[in-house]
Amino acid sequence: MSIWEYANPVKFMRLSGAILPWVAAGAAICTVAGLVWGVLTPPDYRQGASVKIMFLHVPAAMMAINIWLMMLVASLIWLIRRHHVSALAAKAAAPIGAVMTVIALVTGAAWGQPTWGTWWEWDPRLTSFLVLFLFYIGYIALWEAVEDPDSAADLTGILCLVGSVFALISRYAAMFWSQGIHQGSSLSVAPGERMSAVYRYPLYLTMLGFFLLFLTLVLIRTRTEIRLRRTAALQAREARQ
Numbered sequence: 097m098s099i100w101e102y103a104n105p106v107k108f109m110r111l112s113g114a115i116l117p118w119v120a121a122g123a124a125i126c127t128v129a130g131l132v133w134g135v136l137t138p139p140d141y142r143q144g145a146s147v148k149i150m151f152l153h154v155p156a157a158m159m160a161i162n163i164w165l166m167m168l169v170a171s172l173i174w175l176i177r178r179h180h181v182s183a184l185a186a187k188a189a190a191p192i193g194a195v196m197t198v199i200a201l202v203t204g205a206a207w208g209q210p211t212w213g214t215w216w217e218w219d220p221r222l223t224s225f226l227v228l229f230l231f232y233i234g235y236i237a238l239w240e241a242v243e244d245p246d247s248a249a250d251l252t253g254i255l256c257l258v259g260s261v262f263a264l265i266s267r268y269a270a271m272f273w274s275q276g277i278h279q280g281s282s283l284s285v286a287p288g289e290r291m292s293a294v295y296r297y298p299l300y301l302t303m304l305g306f307f308l309l310f311l312t313l314v315l316i317r318t319r320t321e322i323r324l325r326r327t328a329a330l331q332a333r334e335a336r337q
Contacts, residue, residue, distance in 0.1 A: 103179035105322050112315045119315065123308035130302030137294055146210045151299060153203035155306035156196045157225070163193035163310060164228065164256070164263040167235075171253035181318070183249035184325065186256065187239055188317030192310055194232035201225060224262050231259035245325070 101107055134151030170186035173179055204225075205216060216222065235252050242248035291299070 103173075103177070103181050105181055105326075108181050109319060109322060112319055116312065116315050119308055120312045123305055123312045125305075126301055127305030127309055130298050130300075130305050133298035134295075134302060137298060140295075143210070146207055147295070149203050149207040150295070151302050153200060153207055154299060155303045156203065157200035158303060159306050159310050160193055160196040160200050160225070160228065161263050163189050163196060164232070164259060167193070167256050168260045168263075171249075171256040174249050175253045180249075180325070181322070183245075183253070184321040185314060185318045186252070187249075188321050189310075189314050190232055190235050190239070192313050192317070194229065194236065196306075196310075197225065197229040197232055201229065228259065228262045231255070231262060235259065 131151055134148055137148065139145045140147035167186040167189050170182040170189070173182035174186070201222075204222065208214060208217070235255055238252050238255060239248050242251060
């Protein structure tokens with residue numbers, strides 16, 4: 097069985113409908129349990145209770161970046177293989193990514209004020225994250241502005257390629273520019289612990305919850321986009337008759 101079989105809207109609708117309840121249940125359990133566990137963790141010896149913002153900020157920031165990269169992959173599949181489901185999945189993911197970016201920016205400001213003494217700084221990672229949000233808004237607006245769906249998918253696919261530069265900069269800015277005030281990655285595969293296990297495990301659970309939440313929402317929105325495309329096609333056919 098090839099993965100490309102699920103580029104067929106009928107097969108995609110059948111598979112997504114079967115797994116959606118399970119993914120939604122997992123998202124609810126992991127997200128709620130992770131956030132409650134995070135709230136119950138003890139204050140950090142340096143950052144105090146403000147460190148608990150991490151359990152919302154880090155998963156949202158992670159998803160904001162990775163959702164754009166998912167849109168990049170889906171857009172490339174559309175541009176190369178012309179599978180409509182991939183284009184609709186990229187379109188469906190964009191508003192979710194924009195909301196995740198807003199959550200990351202707002203919680204980052206709330207975390208930064210007691211930690212750095214300022215709500216905002218033109219730090220490389222913060223600035224690139226703000227630009228990424230503007231790309232999300234531009235991507236969504238471009239879909240709405242172009243009437244022909246295939247032309248809109250082509251143009252937004254190209255925009256997604258350009259915006260991916262800022263998604264990668266947002267991910268690695270703290271490594272590229274050491275003078276920025278933003279700390280390095282909280283979680284890393286590099287030797288040595290960056291975070292105590294008392295924070296790390298609830299953070300892992302919340303990150304899993306946010307991923308499952310995104311998967312739930314993108315499946316729902318993609319299914320909706322497919323239905324809207326079918327409705328538009330039927331209406332166009334009836335208008336020609």
